[in-house]
Every structure is written in structure tokens, then in C-alpha cells.
Amino acid sequence: MEDSDMGIIIAQQGTPVAGSADYQRVYDSRRRFMELAFRREVAVDASADAAGRIIVFRHGLGFVSMFESDFKDPDLSIFMDKEVVFLRGSKSHYQGTITLRIYNFPVLEEYTAVKGLPEGFSSPRSEIGAKFLDTDNPGVDVGDNWPVGFSVDTTKKILSIHKHGFASINPRYRYSARATAIDTATDTITFSATPGADTTELRDLSWLQTAGTPIVYSSLTAMPGGMPIVDSIISATLYVIPVSSTTFKVAYSRAQALAGNAIDLTSAGSFPAYLRPQAEPGEMTDAIFHDVGYPPTFLLAQVYYDTTSNGVLTKGEPYVGPMIERIQARVAADSRYLTFHGVQSVFIAYLAYVILKDPAELAR
Amino acid sequence: MNRGTYGMAAAKRGHDMSEGDWLNDTSKVKWSADLERDPKHVLIMENFRGGTKWTIPANTPTRYIETLYAIRHGMPFPPKFLCYFYARDAPSAQVGAVGQYMIGYAYMLTNAFPMGEEGIFCEVDDEWFYIKHYVETVAGNSANTFYGSDYNFRVRYMLLNQPALVKSTAPF
Numbered sequence: 438m439e440d441s442d443m444g445i446i447i448a449q450q451g452t453p454v455a456g457s458a459d460y461q462r463v464y465d466s467r468r469r470f471m472e473l474a475f476r477r478e479v480a481v482d483a484s485a486d487a488a489g490r491i492i493v494f495r496h497g498l499g500f501v502s503m504f505e506s507d508f509k510d511p512d513l514s515i516f517m518d519k520e521v522v523f524l525r526g527s528k529s530h531y532q533g534t535i536t537l538r539i540y541n542f543p544v545l546e547e548y549t550a551v552k553g554l555p556e557g558f559s560s561p562r563s564e565i566g567a568k569f570l571d572t573d574n575p576g577v578d579v580g581d582n583w584p585v586g587f588s589v590d591t592t593k594k595i596l597s598i599h600k601h602g603f604a605s606i607n608p609r610y611r612y613s614a615r616a617t618a619i620d621t622a623t624d625t626i627t628f629s630a631t632p633g634a635d636t637t638e639l640r641d642l643s644w645l646q647t648a649g650t651p652i653v654y655s656s657l658t659a660m661p662g663g664m665p666i667v668d669s670i671i672s673a674t675l676y677v678i679p680v681s682s683t684t685f686k687v688a689y690s691r692a693q694a695l696a697g698n699a700i701d702l703t704s705a706g707s708f709p710a711y712l713r714p715q716a717e718p719g720e721m722t723d724a725i726f727h728d729v730g731y732p733p734t735f736l737l738a739q740v741y742y743d744t745t746s747n748g749v750l751t752k753g754e755p756y757v758g759p760m761i762e763r764i765q766a767r768v769a770a771d772s773r774y775l776t777f778h779g780v781q782s783v784f785i786a787y788l789a790y791v792i793l794k795d796p797a798e799l800a801r
Numbered sequence: 802m803n804r805g806t807y808g809m810a811a812a813k814r815g816h817d818m819s820e821g822d823w824l825n826d827t828s829k830v831k832w833s834a835d836l837e838r839d840p841k842h843v844l845i846m847e848n849f850r851g852g853t854k855w856t857i858p859a860n861t862p863t864r865y866i867e868t869l870y871a872i873r874h875g876m877p878f879p880p881k882f883l884c885y886f887y888a889r890d891a892p893s894a895q896v897g898a899v900g901q902y903m904i905g906y907a908y909m910l911t912n913a914f915p916m917g918e919e920g921i922f923c924e925v926d927d928e929w930f931y932i933k934h935y936v937e938t939v940a941g942n943s944a945n946t947f948y949g950s951d952y953n954f955r956v957r958y959m960l961l962n963q964p965a966l967v968k969s970t971a972p973f
Contacts, residue, residue, distance in 0.1 A: 449836060463833075466825045471832035507966040536966055541829060569827040584835055584876055584962045593833035593962060594843070734883060734959075737904070762970045763922070767888075767901035767908075778901065780908055797885050797902060797957055798845065 447567065447591045459552070459599070459794045460731075464567070464589065468550045468597035471736075471793070474498060474541035476573065481524075482532045488743075491524040491531050500543035503738055503791060505760045507536045516741065518756035544789040545740065545755060547602035567591050599729045600792040603740060603755075606777050607723050609714040610785045611638040614645060616654065616710040624702045625684040626654075628712060636744055637752045644714045649691040650677040651715035656707045674715050675700075723784065724776040727792040732770035734795040737761045740787035757789050770797060834959045840872040842880075842960040848889070851909055851921060851952035852934030859944040862917075863937070864973065869921070870932040870956075878964040879925040884932070886921060890953035898952075905970035909952050916942045919949075923958065924969040930960060937973060 447464040448457040459465075479494045486492065493515070501519050508515045513526035517539065524531055542548070568579050569589040577586025589595065618627040634640050644650045651674045676694035678686040686699035716722045727733060738760050743753040766784040769776040775792075777784045835842050855865050874880055886907035891898040895910045909919040917938035924931045936947050 470829075472826075473830045476830075505966050538966060567827075571830055572828065573830075584880075585878075588830045589827045590833060590962075592837075593835050596832040596834070596961075732902070734885065734957075735904070761904060762967050763906035763972065764904055767898065767903060769900055770902050778897075780910065795959075797887070798955070 445567075449594060450592070459550075459729075460796055462597075462794075463594050464591045465597060468794070469542050469548065469601075470598065471503075471596050471791070472541045473538055474502065475537065475539040477537045477539075479522075479535050479537060480533075481535055483530070485525075485529040489525055490521075491529075493522040493524060493535055494537060495521050496539055498539070498541075501545050501740075501755060501757050501789070502542055503540040503544050503736060503760050503789065504757070505538050508759075514758065516756045516758055518754055542598065542601060544601050544738070544757070544791065545603040547600075548598070549600045550598060550794065594795075596734075597794050598791055599733065599794045600727050600790075602725075602790060604725045604788045604790055606725075606786045606788060607783055608638075608785075609716060609722060610783055611636065612641065612644060612714050613639065614642055614712045615708075616712055617708055619702055619705040621702050621705060624686050624699050625680050626687065626702075627684050629683065635750075637750045640750050645677055645685055645712065646679045646682065648677060648679055649694045651675070651691070651717060652677060652687075653711075653713045653715055654687070655711045674718075721774070721776070723778070724774045725788075725790055725792075726774055728773050729792055729794065730772050731796040732772065732798055733775075734793040734797050735768075735770070735775055736791040736793070737764060738789040740789050742787070755787075830963070833962045835962060838875065838960075840874075842874070843958075845955065845957045846870070847955050849932075849954040849956045850950040851919075851954065852949045854946055854949035854951065855936050856946040857916070857936065857938050857942065857944065860941060861938060862940045862942065865936045867934050868931050869934050871929050873928055874925065874930045874960055876960070876962075879927055879968050880930070881961040881963050881965040882923055882925060882930060882958055883961070884923040884956070884958040884970070887955040887957075888952065889955050890951075892948050892951040895948070906972065907952075907954060909948050915939055916945050916947075918972075919947045920972070921954070922970040922972070924971065925960075925965050926968065930958070932956065932958075933971070935971065935973075 445464065445466045446454050446462055448454045449461050449463050452461045475496060477494060481493050483491050499519055501517060504517045504522065506515055512528045513524045513531060515522065515524055522537060567589060568587050570577065570579060571586055571588040574586035577583050613631050614628050615631055616626050616628050628645055630642060631639050654675055673689060675687040676691050678688055678694050678697055678699055680686055688694035688698055688700060739758045740755050742755055745751050745753055765780055767778045767780060852867055852869050857863065884905050886903045888898045888901050898910060905923060907921045917936060919936045921932060921934050924933060
């Protein structure tokens with residue numbers, strides 16, 4: 438979908454179009470909307486395919502979008518990829534009726550709405566609006582003052598999208614490796630993949646072979662049951678000096694790392710130790726940049742990838758869960774960023790997000 | 802009237818209408834909210850307190866629920882809602898919650914273990930839209946007084962002109 442500098446703008450009643458804030462325009466045909474592609478009640482009587490998916494509906498949009506449903510089952514969850522809506526879980530068969538709403542925009546592609554008014558715009562005020570009948574509500578006529586029955590009714594506030602896209606929140610927490618030995622004579626640390634590494638990120642150790650990567654080093658103690666807890670963390674961020682495919686040295690700064698000036702390691706400590714890449718100083722890895730100009734109303738969905746293994750792990754096509762009704766995170770919103778904080782730990786997620794042209798702090 | 806043949810559509814720049822997948826199509830239903838309804842369908846509430854500070858004795862796995870806010874929505878169906886909770890103030894032990902938004906549901910973190918959980922959620926039925934407060938204790942819980950009104954929220958909700966598929970954001 439492309440932006441256009443032509444279109445129709447209608448502001449909410451009593452507000453001149455010229456000079457109106459973007460959230461005061463009930464209709465701006467240049468924007469994307471929270472617009473339905475499909476509403477379906479789907480009768481499902483299907484079994485899982487070879488990939489473990491119970492197919493619910495072939496939507497055929499060709500892209501992943503936001504969706505919602507009334508599906509609730511303790512053993513199955515509902516997802517959408519670019520072709521189908523499907524169930525997955527511990528059951529291999531499902532019989533029942535599921536109501537779906539699938540929205541009409543490729544949420545994982547980055548989109549930002551046009552800003553401001555078209556050049557040459559010259560209609561200072563209008564109380565004229567437009568109504569279009571919804572073909573799925575045959576009982577309503579244009580003259581009716583019903584809350585439903587119209588696909589577009591500019592006497593209402595029509596929610597449009599400021600921005601949508603994909604965000605990986607705190608991505609570096611997906612990467613880790615183990616330090617298995619320190620040679621104090623050569624100041625080298627031996628590393629290996631995290632045991633059982635079953636994601637493409639955990640298999641990827643290139644960050645330990647890239648000069649100047651900031652990392653965290655911590656020793657571990659095993660709790661009963663094998664859950665590791667951190668018993669000591671080297672508080673300074675360390676920077677990698679690659680030595681071989683299984684060893685590296687560390688420096689106290691990127692410049693020192695790039696110059697090859699390693700720290701003199703005088704003590705081996707306990708093993709295994711835990712390694713993780715750090716964010717670059719000043720880099721925001723826990724935020725979505727939206728720049729809408731006010732703390733906005735936002736919508737989120739969790740994004741997933743399947744990983745296939747043919748000797749080499751391969752990340753599959755993305756798919757999403759339904760629009761999140763509640764999120765296990767706290768979100769700080771300002772006029773430029775949404776920032777995510779875990780409730781009791783670091784929040785790590787792949788998210789599809791929608792920023793609406795709608796302030797979270799103004800009623801209208 | 803043939804309802805399917807009226808409307809406006811615009812093709813993408815450089816594309817033809819016959820291709821479909823238009824830039825703008827008024828036949829497709831869009832999220833909307835009525836700004837003129839009474840009671841309000843779009844509203845912000847300041848100083849929204851977290852409810853009763855329930856005191857729970859030990860070893861009582863129980864669910865407590867109270868309604869903090871209710872309006873007749875006046876819609877011909879339970880409407881879809883958007884609800885945002887912004888923590889304006891929190892107990893000193895949970896000061897990290899201040900300044901955070903939550904969608905649909907607000908955790909009211911407790912500082913003791915094991916007790917259970919406390920929060921605020923939204924719900925609709927055929928007639929009403931609610932904001933409710935709950936505490937759910939777990940088996941073997943410690944005796945405790947929950948935070949309730951020690952939390953102070955700014956709440957913004959919007960009732961949309963389409964039916965809800967999910968009628969409650971309660972975690973149970």
C-alpha cells in the first residue's frame with residue numbers, strides 16, 4: 438500500500454480540518470485503518486498436519502496481519518501466518534466453531550502514515566460527513582443513527598493507524614553461550630554453545646568472534662532442579678577480542694578490543710560461566726520508536742518463528758498470535774517511544790505492533 | 802438498494818482499480834467509536850483507585866472480585882473495548898509500577914510470597930461495561946492485606962462499534 442497526497446479529510450464535529458490534530462480527524466482517506474479484511478464464523482473439524490497445525494481458515498491475504506478470535510481451549514492456541522489461521526498445541530484434532538476477525542494490513546511490514554495536510558489544502562471547515570453501508574448488516578439504512586451497520590461513518594471517530602511493524606524487544610537476551618575455561622597464562626576464555634541450543638540465536642556464536650562486541654560475563658550456580666542462578670557478575674561491560682573459533686580474550690573498552698589490548702586474567706573462577714551480548718552503550722533495545730507526538734494507544738500481538746533442523750537450524754516464516762488482550766509487561770509511553778519492562782524479569786519478545794492515531798491521555 | 806455497489810475506492814498510485822487491493826475502500830468495516838454517547842464511550846478517568854484493601858487470612862485459596870466502575874453501554878451487542886491503565890501512584894514497595902501503561906489489565910504487584918495475585922480488568926456483557934478489581938490467593942497463602950486503593954490509576958477506555966470476541970481481560 439502506498440501513501441498518497443490526494444484524499445478526503447473529515448475532522449470531528451466542531452473542529453476545523455485545517456489546524457486539527459491528527460487524532461481529531463475522524464476520516465483521512467490517505468491513512469490505513471483498523472480495517473477488517475474478513476469476518477468469519479468457521480466450522481472446524483480437522484486434524485493436525487505433518488507440521489502439527491490444525492488448519493482453521495485459508496485467508497489468502499498473502500501477509501500476516503492482526504487478528505482476533507473467540508477461540509479458547511486449554512490445550513490449543515490459535516495463530517495466523519501469511520496464508521492460514523491454524524491451531525497448535527497438545528491436541529491433534531479440533532471440532533468446533535471459531536469466530537475470526539482478520540484485519541487488512543501487513544502488520545509485520547513497517548508503515549508510517551503521512552503527516553500533516555496535503556499541500557494546497559484549502560477547506561477551512563466543514564460539517565459534512567459520509568456514511569457507507571456495511572453489506573453484512575442489511576437492517577440499517579443510511580439515515581439511521583445506529584452504532585453499527587456502516588463500514589464508514591464519519592460522525593464517529595474512525596481509528597486510523599499511525600505506524601505498524603515488527604519489533605524484537607531486547608533481542609540480545611536471546612543469545613547466550615557458555616564459558617568453560619579460562620587460561621590465565623594466555624588470558625583466553627574458552628567458549629561453547631549453550632547445551633541443547635535449539636534456536637538459531639543460540640546456535641549463532643558469531644558475536645563472540647566479532648572484535649569489539651560488548652558482553653556480560655557471569656558465573657553460575659545450579660539450584661536444585663538444575664535452574665541456574667547467577668552468583669557473580671563481572672559488573673563492567675567487557676569487549677571481545679576474538680582468538681579462535683572456540684576462544685577469545687576480553688578488553689575493558691571497544692577501542693582496547695580493536696587494538697588487541699587484552700585484560701590480564703589472574704583468576705579462573707568457576708565454570709560453566711554465562712556469556713551474553715550487551716546492548717551498545719546508549720542503544721535502546723527495549724523500545725519501539727513511533728514519534729506520533731503523544732503517548733499513543735497501541736495494539737500488540739506476539740510473533741513466532743518455527744525452527745527447522747536439517748543439520749543447520751533454519752528460522753521459518755513468521756506467524757502471529759491473536760491481538761494481545763493483556764501483556765506480561767509494563768509499557769512506558771511518551772511522545773516518541775513505547776518502552777517495555779518485564780514484570781519480574783527482562784521482557785523479551787518478538788512483537789507485531791500497531792500505533793493508533795489516538796492519544797492514551799486525551800479522551801477525544 | 803444494492804448495498805454492495807455503493808462506496809468509494811481509490812487505487813494505489815500507478816495501479817489500476819481492476820487489480821483490487823485498493824489504497825482506500827469504504828466498503829471495508831473500520832474500527833470506530835462514538836464520541837457523542839452518554840454514558841461516554843470514550844473516556845479518561847483520573848484518580849481511579851484500585852479498590853478494597855482486602856485482608857486475607859492464611860491458607861484460604863479464594864477469589865475476590867468487586868466492580869469499581871460500570872456503565873450501560875447501550876449497544877445491541879457486547880462491544881469490543883480498548884482499555885489502558887496508567888499507574889499514577891503505587892505503594893512504596895512497588896514504585897517501579899508508576900508511569901507504566903498496561904493494556905486491558907493492570908497488575909497490582911504484591912511484595913510477599915506466596916499470596917496470589919491482584920489486578921484490575923475490563924469486561925462487557927449484553928448490557929454493561931465494567932472495570933473490576935480482583936484478588937486471587939493460592940493454596941498455602943500467607944496472611945496479607947492487599948494493596949487495593951494504594952494504587953491510583955489513570956484509566957482510558959474506548960468502546961468500539963463492533964461486537965467483542967473477547968468479553969473479559971480477566972486472567973482467569
